Amino acid sequence: MFPRPIQKASPIANVSYRVALPVALILWLLPLGAVMLTSLRSIEDINQGNYWGWPDTWEFANYLVVFESTPMARFILNSLIITIPVMIGSVALAAAAGYALAKYRFAGNIWLFALFVGGNFVPFQILMIPVRDMALVTGVYDTHLALILFHLAFQAGFCTLFMRNFISGLPNALIESARVEGVSEYKIFWFIVLPLVRPALAALAVLIFTFVWNDYFWTLVLVQSDSVKPVTAGISALRGQWLASWQLISAGAILAALPPVALFFVLQRHFIAGLTLGATKG
Structure with a gap:
């Protein structure tokens, strides 16, 4: 009735689970990470098109x-x-x-x-x-x-x-x-x-x-x-x-x-x- 523990699943299911889990987590957290980085950028950094890289300067003052x-x-x-x-x-x-x-x-x-x-x-x-x-x-x-x-x-x-x-x-x-x-x-x-x-x-x-x-x-x-x-x-x-x-x-x-x-x-x-x-x- 209840799902079987992954440890008791077949080797193929075990490998698929261990591969799919980190991929799903990365895809889920990627937009959140982008928003967090954008919140710490300067307006000049954004205007230059740096959307995914590390900010040139960390603008923590944006929160103030x-x-x-x-x-x-x-x-x-x-x-x-x-x-x-x-x-x-x-x-x-x-x-x-x-x-x-x-x-x-x-x-x-x-x-x-x-x-x-x-x-x-x-x-x-x-x-x-x-x-x-x-x-x-x-x-x-x-x-x-x-x-x-x-x-x-x-x-x-x-x-x-x-x-x-x-x-x-x-x-x-x-x-x-x-x-x-x-x-x-x-x-x-x-x-x-x-x-x-x-x-x-x-x-x-x-x-x-x-x-x-x-x-x-x-x-x-x-x-x-x-x-x-x-x-x-x-x-x-x-x-x-x-x-x-x-x-x-x-x-x-x-x-x-x-x-x-x-x-x-x-x-x-x-x-x-x-x-x-x-x-x-x-």
């Missing part, structure tokens, strides 16, 4: 200039204002909804769960015009609230599916014994269920933070002003009308990638445990 000459700090703050409430709200709603769908039997349970699952397969592109019109009618267009409400609504399906599957694996006898002892449903959820699925909560928090932080499509649909734009749309705004300062754009891109990476390393142990929770028996 991008804050001094562009509204990068505001863009990053906007992303935090949008992403953190969505992450907390999505995880909280998903944990509660997942617990209800996994451990309560009521009429329409399976149909409600199917609704959450089916929502994940709706193409976002066909919702672009209705969502934008709704934001205009309700007066939240071009505000942080528009993106917060949208992401909360559209992350609910995936998050609930994610948490419901983890909570379903908890023993029913554990919850029933707590009920027999007279423990309230709120305390069962707060003191028994949540501690047991903490790795799953951490994994979900990292995933949602990354999804929302890196969103670009819905930013273009629901936000217009620089004072509201998150960092993904803000980086594209760094291009001038006649000249693009690629060293500053690259420095901004590297800075924009740091928060999700930092969150992953902070929650790395819980993240990996959450993704592998229930992967083994016994």
